[in-house]
Amino acid sequence: MRTDDDLFAPSLQGEARVEALTKGERPWELTSQFYVAFFGGAVAVTAIAWLNAKRLRAPEETQRWILILGGLGVVASVVASYVLYGSDFRSATRLGYRIVAVLLAGALYKLQQPADRIYSFRSPVGEDEQYDSLWIPGLIAVVVGGAVQLGIILVGVGLIEAVAS
Amino acid sequence: VTDPRVLARHFLDLGRHDRALDALEGAEPCNAEWFLLRSHASREIGDAAGAVDAAEAGLRLDPASVELLAALADAAAADDDLVLAERAILAALEHVPESPVFLAVYAQLAACDLQLEKADALLARARAVDTEDDTVAEVEAWYAYARGDRRRAAAAARRLLARDPDSELAHTILGGLAWSRGVAATASRHLDAAVRADPARSPVVEVAREARVEAADPFLRGLYRIDRLWFWALALGLLFATPFVPFLAVVTVPVLLLAVGVALYSWFIAPTVRKNVRDGSPPWYGG
Helix, strand or coil: CHHHHHHHCCCCCCCCCCCCCCCCCCCCCCCCCHHHHHHHHHHHHHHHHHHHHHHHCCCCCHHHHHHHHHHHHHHHHHHHHHHHHCCCCHHHHHHHHHHHHHHHHHHHEEEEEEEEHHHHHCCCHHHHHHCCCHHHHHHHHHHHHHHHHHHHHHHHHHHHHHHHH | CCHHHHHHHHHHCCCHHHHHHHHHHCCCCCHHHHHHHHHHHHCCCCCCHHHHHHHHHHHHHCCCCCHHHHHHHHHHHCCCCCHHHHHHHHHHHHCCCCCHHHHHHHHHHHHCCCCCHHHHHHHHHHHHHCCHHHHHHHHHHHHHHCCCCHHHHHHHHHHHHHHCCHHHHHHHHHHHHHHHHHHHHHHHHHHHHHHHCCCCCHHHHHHHHHHHHHHHHHHHHHHHHCCHHHHHHHHHHHHHHHHCCCCCCHHHHHHHHHHHHHHHHHHHHHHHHHHHHHHHHCHCCCC
């Protein structure tokens, strides 16, 4: 329960800026992160969401929740791949991790949404200049994150198989 | 001879902020009121730093002026200095602890600093003092929109419009909500009204122009209604589900073909249509 002392104690940090951010500092469109999730999986989308939260100057708590959900998403990817496809690695790597990653992207979208809306509403520049392109960072995340994700799934499913047998 | 401060107030009331500044130039900065007027006029023409300087100079003459403290908070927030804005609004709240306006402004500052829990508490307190206050209603609408609470934002914006049919904020919110649902005609109507209310808000001008193009072009209008998150979620859901439920392929195939069409149209053709409209503005696009 907040007391008046808490409520009226100076607390603003002034880190969420309104002036036009330069290229490389600007956040990315939240909806674009779904493409990263679909192609790159949970690791890739979590990395992009976490970097984006930093660019949006989202609270530490939001950044922490992104990492926690991302970690849970990676574990869920392994479990979902095993439950849906068993030891069929080809199907697991083709589809299994995407299902969880896209759902995870929805949760990460909701986490970033307030910071993104406030940034967009306060920004003095037009929509086209508010966001950076996610093409290159997204591609890097997809390639690197996707490789890590596949490695985790292969090892994870292998471990589950070993324990189950 | 008309007192320049009276003249400046008159011009401020008329929205001629540049003329208000000219009028003030004709008088010596002898009291706090002069600085208050100068701060308001500077803020309205977009000179936030000048507005901060004027408010601070006025406060040196009259440190207890709540009007100057409020002006300083507003100008400092516009000048990207939330720390100074908070200091000013807290000083104003020391003088008038239960002011719904100052509580709402403080809530907005907290929200801008992404301290949403604090913003919630301050806004609830402002509402408890006075639910009918215009500033409280405006901050409530802005905050609900910023948090992504569409229903509350739409209800608050409609309440604002009932009080002031030209409310720029209400039209911006209702236009933004319609835009995010892909309803280009409604978005265009509200965003155009927002631009008319405040032509200086360039981000809204740009989105309003975009919405006007989307609303006028039958292909873009249709595309915009389909190219939404729900459609892509449906396409992905079907893609994932079909291997387990083969008869879903009857739906999945046409949906995926449509998805490919939407992707190609939105990536390759839509930018060309927009560019043609920007370059040539054919009359059927409504200018």
